[in-house]
Amino acid sequence: MDLFGSYSLLLAFAFALYAIFGGIAAIITRRPLLIKSARNAGFAVCVLIWIGTASLWYLFFTDNYSLAYVAAHSNRTLSPYYKFSALWSGQEGSLLFWSFLLSIYVFSALFTYRGKHPELMPYVGVVLAGVQIFFLTMNNFVASPYGVFIGRGAGGILHLATRADGSGLNPLLQYPEMAIHPPTLYSGYTGFTIPFAFALAALLGRYPGEKWIHLTRRWTMIAWAFQSAGILLGAHWAYAVLGWGGYWGWDPVENASLMPWLTGTAFLHSVIMQEKRGMMRVWNVWLVFLTFMLCILGTSLTRSGAVNSVHAFAESNIGHWFWGFLLSIIIVCLAAYFKNRDYLRSDNQLDSMISRESSFLFNNLILLVACVAVLAGTLFPVLSEAVRGSKISVGPPFFNRVNIPIAMFLLFLTGVGPLLAWRKTSVESLRRNFGFPLIGGFVAAVIAVALGLREFYVTLCLLLGVFVTLTILAEFYRGARVISARTGSNLLSSVSQLTMRNTRRYGGYVVHFGMVLVFIGISGTAFNQDKQMDMAAGSQMSIGPYNLYLQNYDSTQQPNYSAERATIDVEKDGRSVMMLYPTRRFYPSNQESGTMVAISSTLREDLYVVYAGTNPDTNLPVIHAYLNPLVKWIWLGGAVVVLGTILALVPNRQAVMVLSTATAGQSVPVPGGVQPAQILNSARSQLPSDHD
Amino acid sequence: MKTKAKFGIGVAIILVTLSCLAYVGAQQSKTYYHTISEIPTLNGTALHQRLRVGGDVKNGSIQHYSGRVDFVLVEQGKALPVSYVGTDPLPDTFKDGAQCLVEGKVQPDGRFVAETVQAKCASKYEAAPGGQAQPGTATGGDSYQNGKS
Numbered sequence: 035m036d037l038f039g040s041y042s043l044l045l046a047f048a049f050a051l052y053a054i055f056g057g058i059a060a061i062i063t064r065r066p067l068l069i070k071s072a073r074n075a076g077f078a079v080c081v082l083i084w085i086g087t088a089s090l091w092y093l094f095f096t097d098n099y100s101l102a103y104v105a106a107h108s109n110r111t112l113s114p115y116y117k118f119s120a121l122w123s124g125q126e127g128s129l130l131f132w133s134f135l136l137s138i139y140v141f142s143a144l145f146t147y148r149g150k151h152p153e154l155m156p157y158v159g160v161v162l163a164g165v166q167i168f169f170l171t172m173n174n175f176v177a178s179p180y181g182v183f184i185g186r187g188a189g190g191i192l193h194l195a196t197r198a199d200g201s202g203l204n205p206l207l208q209y210p211e212m213a214i215h216p217p218t219l220y221s222g223y224t225g226f227t228i229p230f231a232f233a234l235a236a237l238l239g240r241y242p243g244e245k246w247i248h249l250t251r252r253w254t255m256i257a258w259a260f261q262s263a264g265i266l267l268g269a270h271w272a273y274a275v276l277g278w279g280g281y282w283g284w285d286p287v288e289n290a291s292l293m294p295w296l297t298g299t300a301f302l303h304s305v306i307m308q309e310k311r312g313m314m315r316v317w318n319v320w321l322v323f324l325t326f327m328l329c330i331l332g333t334s335l336t337r338s339g340a341v342n343s344v345h346a347f348a349e350s351n352i353g354h355w356f357w358g359f360l361l362s363i364i365i366v367c368l369a370a371y372f373k374n375r376d377y378l379r380s381d382n383q384l385d386s387m388i389s390r391e392s393s394f395l396f397n398n399l400i401l402l403v404a405c406v407a408v409l410a411g412t413l414f415p416v417l418s419e420a421v422r423g424s425k426i427s428v429g430p431p432f433f434n435r436v437n438i439p440i441a442m443f444l445l446f447l448t449g450v451g452p453l454l455a456w457r458k459t460s461v462e463s464l465r466r467n468f469g470f471p472l473i474g475g476f477v478a479a480v481i482a483v484a485l486g487l488r489e490f491y492v493t494l495c496l497l498l499g500v501f502v503t504l505t506i507l508a509e510f511y512r513g514a515r516v517i518s519a520r521t522g523s524n525l526l527s528s529v530s531q532l533t534m535r536n537t538r539r540y541g542g543y544v545v546h547f548g549m550v551l552v553f554i555g556i557s558g559t560a561f562n563q564d565k566q567m568d569m570a571a572g573s574q575m576s577i578g579p580y581n582l583y584l585q586n587y588d589s590t591q592q593p594n595y596s597a598e599r600a601t602i603d604v605e606k607d608g609r610s611v612m613m614l615y616p617t618r619r620f621y622p623s624n625q626e627s628g629t630m631v632a633i634s635s636t637l638r639e640d641l642y643v644v645y646a647g648t649n650p651d652t653n654l655p656v657i658h659a660y661l662n663p664l665v666k667w668i669w670l671g672g673a674v675v676v677l678g679t680i681l682a683l684v685p686n687r688q689a690v691m692v693l694s695t696a697t698a699g700q701s702v703p704v705p706g707g708v709q710p711a712q713i714l715n716s717a718r719s720q721l722p723s724d725h726d
Numbered sequence: 727m728k729t730k731a732k733f734g735i736g737v738a739i740i741l742v743t744l745s746c747l748a749y750v751g752a753q754q755s756k757t758y759y760h761t762i763s764e765i766p767t768l769n770g771t772a773l774h775q776r777l778r779v780g781g782d783v784k785n786g787s788i789q790h791y792s793g794r795v796d797f798v799l800v801e802q803g804k805a806l807p808v809s810y811v812g813t814d815p816l817p818d819t820f821k822d823g824a825q826c827l828v829e830g831k832v833q834p835d836g837r838f839v840a841e842t843v844q845a846k847c848a849s850k851y852e853a854a855p856g857g858q859a860q861p862g863t864a865t866g867g868d869s870y871q872n873g874k875s
Contacts, residue, residue: 206818278814387732399737403744415759425759427778432751436744566813627818651792
């Protein structure tokens with residue numbers, strides 16, 4: 035089976051070569067047969083990669099320890115769930131997994147547009163095959179998961195060897211969430227390849243109009259949703275499993291996942307400008323190029339050891355391959371841009387500072403600046419060594435000082451942007467749309483300050499959060515009220531109809547609301563408290579309004595680990611409210627310990643208790659308790675973001691199209707009932723609309 | 727004033743403000759990275775800065791005392807005695823042979839006082855294949871190579 039899998043990958047490589055060179059020949063000669071065969075080669079590449087990956091899974095599930103990779107990451111007692119996720123737990127397997135997920139996207143793009151857009155798709159096929167060829171080179175020749183054990187027998191003759199059992203999966207990876215986070219995040223990274231390929235193809239082929247944006251819109255949104263979810267899942271895992279009390283440390287690998295998200299978010303919004311006004315063409319092409327490059331940079335940083343991190347690992351040659359690939363991408367993009375730059379001229383100019391165009395421009399700018407800041411901070415050691423000879427790294431204060439004001443400005447734009455008019459907004463319109471939400475925001479801030487809030491950024495975040503929420507509610511209300519007035523349905527049903535008529539817009543508002551929740555959740559960090567103490571049985575520790583009584587502690591022995599567990603009774607206002615069991619595990623197989631954090635999470639705060647260790651002098655358990663306000667809002671906000679994106683992906687329910695025109699606002703008594711034409715036409719003219 | 731000029735000013739204000747914040751943030755948190763071999767060569771000012779040093783934990787050197795943990799880091803044959811005095815528990819991946827990053831200051835007597843200790847995830851992306859033995863695996867001349875046979 036291992037031969038079957040490895041030869042599938044080799045065949046995939048061969049077909050990918052044909053997809054590229056046959057594809058280029060197809061573009062030059064324009065022969066339909068060549069075009070079709072190159073596209074079919076593209077399909078074949080994907081199917082072969084699926085076979086190659088399925089084979090590796092098969093080898094995991096059949097406990098085949100003649101393969102070095104399987105032996106290194108699995109063992110017989112591992113549960114099937116983790117045998118499945120063990121595939122991507124190491125370098126070679128995770129690279130194959132990347133190819134696997136990428137090929138799902140590639141197949142779906144080639145399949146959806148098979149036989150359509152003949153001026154564009156051949157270029158797309160070549161670009162996609164070009165990306166796949168790099169990863170297939172890794173999968174086949176540089177970091178193959180199909181390496182087998184070789185032993186030297188009597189007389190020096192080499193023979194195939196096999197292990198009796200594997201080394202098992204790193205216990206830190208044996209959490210359900212740890213199995214979900216990489217596939218989600220990788221689905222984000224690989225997904226951005228599709229809009230990248232279409233953008234580069236459109237540029238190379240001088241494909242007219244904004245077609246490529248329409249074609250890739252759904253893929254971009256799906257990739258973005260996966261990336262957002264992947265980042266938050268990683269943060270949640272770090273929080274709930276690693277036990278250091280936080281969820282984000284500005285670690286290089288965390289930053290690597292954030293950077294493409296920043297430029298991807300800018301791209302997602304900026305294409306609206308191109309669709310409506312034919313502007314920002316250069317911005318959009320470079321934003322999607324940058325997003326893809328940052329995805330590759332991200333995975334390069336993680337694998338090459340170029341920057342020190344808790345995640346990043348030993349220096350290995352694989353880094354050179356990735357830097358080479360990144361350099362090739364940069365060169366190709368620059369060349370394509372300089373060659374066809376005139377094709378990207380804007381149709382229109384910026385008219386006013388107070389316009390939707392301007393808010394999109396600031397949105398792009400500020401997200402790009404955030405990305406540059408994070409990139410600079412992450413690469414500081416590399417840059418400083420090149421410039422000054424000493425390796426300097428910067429920490430959270432650097433990242434927070436720059437990104438918190440940026441986040442506040444983004445929050446502001448989130449509220450303001452959708453309500454500004456295209457081209458130029460009148461003062462009247464400003465007052466009408468923003469007066470109430472802005473006042474609401476200020477009222478909330480004033481109340482908070484009166485109740486004792488003194489942190490500047492938290493107050494600002496609250497003000498802007500309330501502001502944005504009120505603008506979103508106002509948008510839904512305004513639209514729903516019109517529908518409700520004309521069709522007589524209740525407000526809730528009107529909201530539903532409104533949303534389904536323009537899912538991108540209203541789903542987008544839901545996503546914005548989710549982001550507000552996330553930001554509010556993050557702002558709770560300003561009030562984190564923690565306390566650490568040796569505790570004897572019967573002693574207590576108080577944190578915030580809680581008293582923690584250590585009732586007793588015990589040790590248990592399980593097949594693969596030993597555990598020390600504390601039984602803690604949590605009291606509030608003199609009453610026992612819950613029991614918590616923070617545990618510390620020790621895995622003898624790889625001499626590592628792991629923490630089972632005990633978290634009690636409410637909307638108000640998280641009570642987070644860790645069995646930190648044992649004091650060697652007194653043999654007493656060391657208990658570390660944290661009180662982290664508002665953390666739950668982050669995870670809830672993340673769920674809202676994903677749901678909003680799913681909503682935005684749903685196709686619009688078309689309103690009934692009528693051909694007769696009617697003057698707006700006049701109600702004509704008609705025997706036998708109301709005329710639909712008049713209602714819908716006048717209602718549609720009053721609805722807020724994307725269409726000018 | 728023309729719209730473009732107004733934009734230019736707005737953008738410039740944003741960039742200048744953020745650059746100032748970035749500078750302050752960098753000053754507050756910058757940490758110099760040095761290898762163990764470089765430490766004896768550091769002079770005056772460099773010795774008093776926050777340093778970050780990487781190395782492997784020497785087998786058997788971890789000793790727990792009240793309020794601190796002592797261990798020895800080795801890299802390229804050079805050794806550095808370290809005392810971890812931070813309040814946070816040591817990471818789960820900290821053990822004999824683990825790759826470590828410590829942050830803190832060097833004392834005049836050559837001992838490194840660490841406020842932060844990071845230890846790398848032991849498995850996941852190991853060094854390039856070169857016959858490194860996996861922990862706890864069988865001996866007897868087993869090696870592995872890429873390729874199909």
